[in-house]
Amino acid sequence: MPPPRALRTHAFEVQDDGAPLVAREREVAAPAAGQLTVRVRASSLNARDLPITTGRYSRPVPPGRVPLSDGAGVVEAVGDGVTRFRTGDRVLSSFHPNWIYGPLPGWNNLYGLQLDGWLTERITVSEQNVVAVPDHLSFEEAATLPCAALTAWSALAGTGAGHTVLLQGSGGVSVFALQFARLFGAQVIVTTSSAEKGARLRELGASTVLDRTRFPDWGKRVRELTDDRGVDLVVEIGGAGTIAQSLTALAYGGRISLVGNLASGEGMDLTRFLQRGATLRTITVGNREDLEQLARTIGLHRLRPVIDRVFPFEQAPLALEYFARRSRVGKVVISH
Ligand SMILES: NC(=O)c1ccc[n+]([C@@H]2O[C@H](COP(=O)([O-])OP(=O)(O)OC[C@H]3O[C@@H](n4cnc5c(N)ncnc54)[C@H](OP(=O)(O)O)[C@@H]3O)[C@@H](O)[C@H]2O)c1
The missing domain is CATH 3.40.50.720 (NAD(P)-binding Rossmann-like Domain)
Known part of the structure; x- marks a missing residue:
């Protein structure tokens, strides 16, 4: 079988001198076995995203890295053997991609640091790295859950x-x-x-x-x-x-x-x-099992995340500036 074809996407990248994020067209790998590609529809900002995107993080961030741990979107394509989700399903990211349950395996597999994150139109991840979006939530609301809510x-x-x-x-x-x-x-x-x-x-x-x-x-x-x-x-x-x-x-x-x-x-x-x-x-955010339980509880009680402001994808650098001002109550979201 020929190898799956890479897809084109737009994403924001971190620069090496702490300069504002830059938008680029990039390739995203087509899903291999056990993976899926998500058409990202929203992402959200957390305190860690400020130092990561401005060259002030305590650990090195490679230039060209796509930031943000938190995103939600639609499964656009699935690789061989994927069983947890189907094309068209709505999913959100899990903050620690390799922490499913049990004790924390370490802080060495994180979006925005070792892995390209969710400030992109498309991302390909393992099917184990996402969970289902509660039915009553918009993508903007769902994108607030992975880090802050958990x-x-x-x-x-x-x-x-x-x-x-x-x-x-x-x-x-x-x-x-x-x-x-x-x-x-x-x-x-x-x-x-x-x-x-x-x-x-x-x-x-x-x-x-x-x-x-x-x-x-x-x-x-x-x-x-x-x-x-x-x-x-x-x-x-x-x-x-x-x-x-x-x-x-x-x-x-x-x-x-x-x-x-x-x-x-x-x-x-x-x-x-x-x-x-x-x-x-x-507290170290939480694992995927807890995220699933949290999503179920939010669904059962139809709880709605508090969103202060939503920015369009093209204005992601402005969203970070606004986030830094701390005049907000609740979450700042980017709509993709
Ligand atoms: N360990 C983990 O798993 C984990 C996970 C997520 C976040 N965090 C950390 O938790 C912290 C909060 O994250 P976040 O995403 O909620 O941040 P955030 O949205 O940026 O929260 C900022 C708010 O915290 C309050 N604040 C700021 N300085 C304060 C101070 N000196 N004393 C008391 N309150 C202060 C302010 O609210 P008021 O103006 O209303 O006072 C400010 O608007 C950050 O340090 C973040 O890195 C840790």
Whole structure:
């Protein structure tokens, strides 16, 4: 049999000097056995995409790499032996392509770093690297799930009715965490940076919103608001700069899900964890099995991701500039 023919596609590539993304026509391999080609219809931005596309990532990004881990589209062609999907199926990407279940196999097989990502019209991947899009979601909505939603899902594991959760900010992970916490019956306190964002977070179900610019000591304020009990869980996106406040806010025996490091800061005395009897759990997005369960739950409850703004494919560099400004609540999406 002749080898499958390569297809033409348009994609955005990272440049080696941190210069803005450049659009190019490229070849995408036709699907080999076990692979499928997706006509990508939408992608979404995450915090990691900023350093990856501007030459500031902690690991090398080869010039010419196509960025973005998150995308959704239609299966356009399938290779021999593909059984999970058919042409015409709607699919979304799995953040860790080689992590199906069990423990994390490592951070060495990631879109935008070692693999070309989803800021493209077409991509060919293993059939194991995608999951079905919930029926009620648009491609734009589905493209928000692979990283931020799954991270929030993993961070909240074990949370339910009767729990109080503390979230930080109005970005992709925290807004999904707010939606899931409410779905699970938990009460939510959120810190944010403006009254306008606070109003939106209340609309989305936060019972209390604290302006972190007015209450730099928000940990103490959270204790007051919870009759000195503290919260059961903190989804920690600030990291070094916020974790001391998070520990102050935490109930005895509570848990911190460590997700991000947006707030720079000094180290802290680890005995404070012992004093609180606290558990620190690190989050590494999640595996495909969890993504499938998350997609099923979103489908059952007809939950809709919060999208701040959608940009057309040609304006992907503008979408990244807008994302960097952090004036948004929820996700920034690119429509392909
Ligand atoms: N470990 C993992 O598996 C994983 C997965 C996904 C993301 N992450 C990391 O998690 C973090 C959040 O990701 P994301 O995609 O949600 O980012 P994002 O959408 O860019 O979130 C940014 C928001 O976070 C809030 N924020 C910024 N600086 C803050 C600070 N110093 N203290 C408290 N809040 C602050 C701001 O909201 P307000 O203006 O409302 O305060 C800001 O708009 C990033 O560090 C990212 O790299 C980790």
